[in-house]
Amino acid sequence: MKKLIISLSVGMLLGSAATALAATNETVQxxxxxxxxxxxxxxxxxxxxxxxxxxxxxxxxxxxxxxxxxxxxxxxxxxxxxxxxNPKGDDKMPSTEINQNLVNNRALLDFIADKYQMKHKDGLSLSVNPDDMSEGSLNFKGEKYPIKITKDGQVDVSPLLEKGIITAQDLEKLQ
Known part of the structure; x- marks a missing residue:
């Protein structure tokens, strides 16, 4: 009888342990x-x-x-x-600060032309999407950079900051 009780007890302990192990071994696809x-x-x-x-x-x-x-x-x-x-040593502003990266579109074109010494602003223009006046692109040296434009003519320059065309110091001068 003792052997039966010991065998049942050991069996229940092993069964409990196996059940506990199975409960914690969840598979995820x-x-x-x-x-x-x-x-x-x-x-x-x-x-x-x-x-x-x-x-x-x-x-x-x-x-x-x-x-x-x-x-x-x-x-x-x-x-x-x-x-x-904006970690140290990086003069580019993070792309998520859209409201702080707004500048006047005319001032932006003039600034870039001066900074890169572009005569008659060849290769520099700002175009607006006729279907969505809040979207456009800055055409600069053969590349197009997507921009957002506010109703009052302000331009989000985040893509230009990311590409290094203008720096955070430039942005301060423009604002």
């Missing part, structure tokens, strides 16, 4: 996805493929923060992720 990322209308490519689990996309924080003009710092001790705007 995920897929790697390829997305088109655009920052201020400009297509950006990720080096690390995003993961999609149950319809939710998980993106690499370090890469995404870099695309948006932020510097990522991770504190392992506190398990804290810090995103800082």
């Amino acid at each position: 995920a897929t790697f996805a390829k997305f088109v990322f655009k920052v201020n209308g400009q297509e950006k490519e990720l080096k690390t493929a995003p993961l999609v689990v149950d319809g939710t996309s998980y993106l690499p924080v370090r890469e995404i923060s870099g695309l948006l003009g932020y510097e990522l710092k991770y504190d392992e001790e506190t398990r804290t992720i810090n995103l800082d705007k």
